[in-house]
Amino acid sequence: MAKGMSDNLQAGLTACFLLLIPLVTSQALGAERVKLLRDGKEINLTGRLEIKAADGGLLLLAQDGVLWNIEPAEQVSHTSDAEDFTPYDREQIGTELLAELPEGFEVHSTAHYLICHNTSKAYAQWCGALFERLYLAFNNYWKRNDFNLHEPEFPLVAIVFADQQQYVAHAEKEVGAAAKSIIGYYNLQTNRMTMYDLSGSASLRQPGDRRSNAAQINQLLSRPEAERTVATIIHEATHQIAYNCGFQTRLTDVPMWVNEGLASYFESPDLGRGKGWRTIGAVNHFRLEGFRDYLSRRGSRSLESLLAEGLLADKGRFRDSRQAADAYSEAWALNYYLFQKHAKKYHAYLAGLSKKRPLVQDTADERLLEFKQAFGPDLQEFDQQFLRYMERVE
Numbered sequence: 001m002a003k004g005m006s007d008n009l010q011a012g013l014t015a016c017f018l019l020l021i022p023l024v025t026s027q028a029l030g031a032e033r034v035k036l037l038r039d040g041k042e043i044n045l046t047g048r049l050e051i052k053a054a055d056g057g058l059l060l061l062a063q064d065g066v067l068w069n070i071e072p073a074e075q076v077s078h079t080s081d082a083e084d085f086t087p088y089d090r091e092q093i094g095t096e097l098l099a100e101l102p103e104g105f106e107v108h109s110t111a112h113y114l115i116c117h118n119t120s121k122a123y124a125q126w127c128g129a130l131f132e133r134l135y136l137a138f139n140n141y142w143k144r145n146d147f148n149l150h151e152p153e154f155p156l157v158a159i160v161f162a163d164q165q166q167y168v169a170h171a172e173k174e175v176g177a178a179a180k181s182i183i184g185y186y187n188l189q190t191n192r193m194t195m196y197d198l199s200g201s202a203s204l205r206q207p208g209d210r211r212s213n214a215a216q217i218n219q220l221l222s223r224p225e226a227e228r229t230v231a232t233i234i235h236e237a238t239h240q241i242a243y244n245c246g247f248q249t250r251l252t253d254v255p256m257w258v259n260e261g262l263a264s265y266f267e268s269p270d271l272g273r274g275k276g277w278r279t280i281g282a283v284n285h286f287r288l289e290g291f292r293d294y295l296s297r298r299g300s301r302s303l304e305s306l307l308a309e310g311l312l313a314d315k316g317r318f319r320d321s322r323q324a325a326d327a328y329s330e331a332w333a334l335n336y337y338l339f340q341k342h343a344k345k346y347h348a349y350l351a352g353l354s355k356k357r358p359l360v361q362d363t364a365d366e367r368l369l370e371f372k373q374a375f376g377p378d379l380q381e382f383d384q385q386f387l388r389y390m391e392r393v394e
């Protein structure tokens with residue numbers, strides 16, 4: 001079993017990373033060519049302008065789906081193209097990824113995913129099948145509930161390293177020291193997931209023995225002790241799907257309890273089946289236990305503090321390592337309650353959030369007001385009903 005698994009069981013956390021630019025006051029659309037200088041290197045980009053900030057800063061969506069936050073001082077030239085913005089196709093993105101990564105990587109392609117890996121083919125296939133099942137279930141769920149989701153504009157990219165050591169060496173450049181304590185993450189800026197082979201199947205690799213590898217992977221990852229590990233991967237994949245199907249927009253200031261609670265709501269794996277994931281909305285026992293444990297020290301303003309934190313904030317309960325596990329558990333519980341008891345209102349509230357614009361920050365008061373408008377003005381009464389309901393969940 002991979003060594004990182006136990007680390008992550010303790011942490012029980014996942015992370016999403018992003019970069020901020022100052023408040024935005026204007027927006028422009030169109031295919032743009034931008035030349036910039038960064039770290040002494042000249043970079044030429046073609047992309048769609050998502051945001052133009054008051055100070056001239058740009059948020060550019062490049063042809064590979066990466067969001068570039070370009071400071072005014074970095075810009076060498078900027079011209080608008082007469083042609084429409086065209087994203088790269090799967091082949092171009094695959095070629096670009098292979099050029100970026102160390103030697104020895106290959107691409108496993110599924111209907112919606114490009115899995116770039118240097119581990120066993122069987123493990124890449126296991127990931128691909130898991131992601132596609134989640135993708136289908138996520139889309140079906142929201143379509144049944146009248147959400148107008150679309151196909152992703154870009155293939156969904158996952159980078160899978162053969163082992164933790166290689167993963168950490170790569171991930172440290174993006175997430176710093178956190179790389180050692182998380183087993184995978186979704187990066188809002190690059191739009192990619194990064195992870196490593198949790199079954200250690202690369203070391204089991206025997207040429208021509210694909211079938212026994214697949215069986216070994218299923219067996220390893222179906223064990224109860226693998227539950228959190230698989231859940232983390234599903235959690236990150238849920239973020240990526242939500243941000244690529246029009247359900248959420250990257251870098252919008254959605255409340256953290258929505259962002260993390262939703263991913264936690266979808267993350268419960270179904271280990272009995274050997275394929276890692278089947279259903280949505282099952283009780284997440286890890287989070288439920290966390291929530292029950294938290295109740296003994298939960299203050300009277302806990303709900304308010306949970307509702308107040310936005311994705312673009314730089315501090316809050318989700319960002320504080322001592323409080324984060326409780327915040328994730330409470331966010332899961334709140335999502336569970338809303339999905340079970342107030343699904344219609346919650347769907348309407350989420351539809352409102354999906355219309356927010358990137359990098360426009362809300363205040364805590366605005367977030368509280370939107371919540372009260374959706375679920376009623378009396379937060380205390382809401383909290384009592386929420387707690388009463390959660391007592392009965394098993």
Ligand SMILES: [Zn+2]
Binds near residue numbers: 014016236260
């Ligand atoms: Zn998350």
